[in-house]
Amino acid sequence: MNSPASPRRTRTSAVKAGWRRLGAGLVTGAADDDPSGIATYSQVGTQFGYSMLWTTVATVPLMIGIQTICAHIARVTGMGLAANLTRILPRGVVAGLVGLLVINNVVNLAADIGAMGDALAMLTGGHARYLALLCAAVSLLLEVFIPFRHYAPILKVLTASLLAYVLTACVVGIPWREMVAHWHPERWDHRTLVALTAVFGTTVSPYLFFWQAAEEVEQERGKPGAQALLAAPEDAPEEFRRIRIDTNLGMTYSNVVAFFIMLTAAVVLHGAGLPSIDTSADAARALEPLAGRLASMLFTLGIVGTGMLAVPVLAGSAAYAVSEALGQKGGLENTVAEARTFYVILAIATALGTLLTFLPVSPLRLLFWSAVINGVIAVPLMGAIMVAACSRSLMGPFVLKGTLRLLGWVATVVMGLVALGLLL
Incomplete structure (x- = not known):
């Protein structure tokens, strides 16, 4: 009697089980498409049309490589990145x-919180700065008062907000044949190199390294009977498989969304001859007269949703990094009384980012300096991460080998070239 429904129930159970296994990789990848990232992809699409779309494909293996390595280090040692780096580098360097x-992160928080305020103001007619303050307050309160085991599912649900950009592309209509014919670089000049630097710097961001590692540690601590792999090596095959699937999916999802953001800007804004846009909210405003109210609304809702995902990741990664560097334990699973330093840093980072939105600072300048600092610290951080992953004293029998080791070093070299291009 129940047999016809059994296959459906089995498929539903498999989907639910798969969803439960996704975590650090999915959230980290989705958080990379924050409002400031949306602004960068929109700007590049507006200026270059289809010719820079290839960058959203080229960065996928780089993201997968370095983020998988960060997750491995955390899961093997049971500690976050900063805590591990202090074991192999001088404390002053760390x-x-x-x-x-x-x-x-503070500069990036300012750009994201400001963009969320602008987006909500467009939807509600309210005051952008006060709405930005509201968004920052809600995000901070959720982080402080909801334990990580309950907060992590909220972040996972928020990753669905990125689908707004796929829907936006569907609404505006894509000339696929024209896109395929022109999605490669048409010429290499100074403007192209600047755009290349912007996309790579936005996509491979240092705060993602710390967040994914920290979330792996949080997940391990929240799972009954789970231990660092150095203490439970028999769990390694299954855990590495989970990390690989989670990270591959998360980083691919991130770049697919980035592709559609850039594509929408190329079709509508570049197609209309718009010279440039400064913020993600500017892109949403420009879409309305050119592509209609629905496209603009979807784009705007995506800014708010991705902002609510990215703000806790930015503030949280700063708090994890500082508290670990100071040798203090703490995380979102702990209460304020148990991890005062962690939550003080979390609150200060969020407050400073919010304060910057009230100052007469150009959003474009904020994004520029964020990219500069990313370019400065990404390469030495990636180098340090690779040294840590290849350290037998740190990783024991799980020292990095083979394809993943090669991919990590390639990603580091590529980002080094991008940083050099930024400095030049």
Whole structure:
């Protein structure tokens, strides 16, 4: 009697089980498409049309490689990135890198919180800065008062907000044949290199390294009986498989969405001859007269949804990095009383980012400095991560080998070339 429904129930159970297994990789990848990233992809699409779409494909293996390595380090050792780096590098060097990370995150927070305020103002007619303050307050309260085991599912659900950009592309209509014919670089000049630097710097971001590692540690601590792989090596095959699937899916999802953001800007804004846009909210405003109210609304809702995902990741990665560098334990699963330093840093980073939105600072300038700092710290951080992953004293029998090791070093070299291009 129940047999016809059994296959459906089995498929539903498999989907639910698969969804439960996704976590750090999916959230980290989705958080990369934050409002400031949306602004960068929109700007590049507006200026270059289809010719820079290839960058959203080229960055996929780089993201997968370095993020998988960060997750491996955390799962093997049971500690976050900063805690591991202090074991192989002088504390002063780690402190300098973490300090630059915090500065970058605060600047990025300002750009994201400001964009969320602008987007909500477009939807509600309210005051953009006060709505930005509201968004920052809600995000901070959720982080402080909801334990990680309950907060993580909220972040996973928020990753669906990125689908707004796929829907936006469907609404505006894509001339696929024209896109395929022109999606390669048409010429290499100074403007092209600047755009290339912007996309790579936005996509491979240092705060993602710290967040994914920290979330792996949080997941391990929240799972009954789970231990670091150095203490439970028999769990390694299954855990590495989970990390690989989670990270591959998360980083691919991130770049597919980036592709559609850039594609929408190329079709509508570049197609209309618009010279440039400064922020993600500017892109949403420009879409309405050119592509209609629905396209603009979907784009705007995506800014708010991705902002609510990215703000806790930016503030949280700063808090994890600083508290680990100071040798203090703490995380979103702990209460304020148990991890005062962690939550103080979390609150200060969010407050400073919010304060910057009230100052007369150009959003484009904020994004520029964020990209500069990313370019400065990404390469030495990736180099340090590779040294840590290849350290037998740190990783024991799980020292990085084979294809993943090669991919990690290739990603580091490529980002080094991008940083050099930024400096030049």
